[in-house]
Amino acid sequence: MTTDTDGGSGEPALTIDELAARAGTTVRTVRFYGTKGLLPPPVIGPRRVGHYGRDHLARLALIEELQHQGMTLAAIERYLRRLPPGLSHHDLAIHRAAVASWAPDTEETVTAAELRRRAGRPLAEEDVERLVAMDVVRPEGDAYRLDPGLFRLGVQLLDVPLSEKAILAARTVLTEHARAAAHELSQLFRAEVAERTEADVKSLSAHMQPLVVQALLTAFQRSLSAEVRQWLAGP
Secondary structure, three states: OOOEEOOOOEEEOOOHHHHHHHHOOOHHHHHHHHHHOOOOOOOOOOHHEEOHHHHHHHHHHHHHHHOOOOHHHHHHHHHHOOOOOOOHHHHHHHHHHHHHHOOOOOOEEEHHHHHHHHOOOOOOHHHHHHHOOOOOOEEEOEEEEEEEHHHHHHHHHHHOOOOOOHHHHHHHHHHHHHHHHHHHHHHHHHHHHOOHHHHHHHHHHHHHHHHHHHHHHHHHHHHHHHHHHHHHHHH
């Protein structure tokens, strides 16, 4: 794995072999995704060597999660085409966490070693303590209880300069608004499917859920960007 950076920006400059190794896939798969337009082209450096960075890693992780949820390649292509242009690796990580939430609520008990392996990065003791403080993982003797989707998001939050108190407060705000939106959308859809069978309703829900999640994420990201611009502009 290389320690070089691209353009002095701190962005990892990975060769295609290093990208594939870090993403847990093959060079052939990376090239295939590139030809299908699922992965942006690399930055061409000296000696015509292509360099990849965090955004490529994040997009590969999102594709992997979409496949895990049972989406076909054609469906993944449609999903990625609907994403707003210029998403950062942080934005893509949020989408991946949202995709993981499509699965039924599940919790697992894992060992400390498995916890660190799933993080995909070194976890110091203070990192684990912060994850516990954020209620992302719960200690159970020598093991930990976690929700896989929430855990991936919590690991991303380790790099965010916010206190555990602020993160928990933000989680409460998001949960309350998400429940309100889900309730209102449910009422809206219920009126549309009043005369349909249970199988029809389940089919509609399966098709609508990824679309609604993507629409909510896109609307939220645009609204948050507008709020940040207004905040930086001052009164």
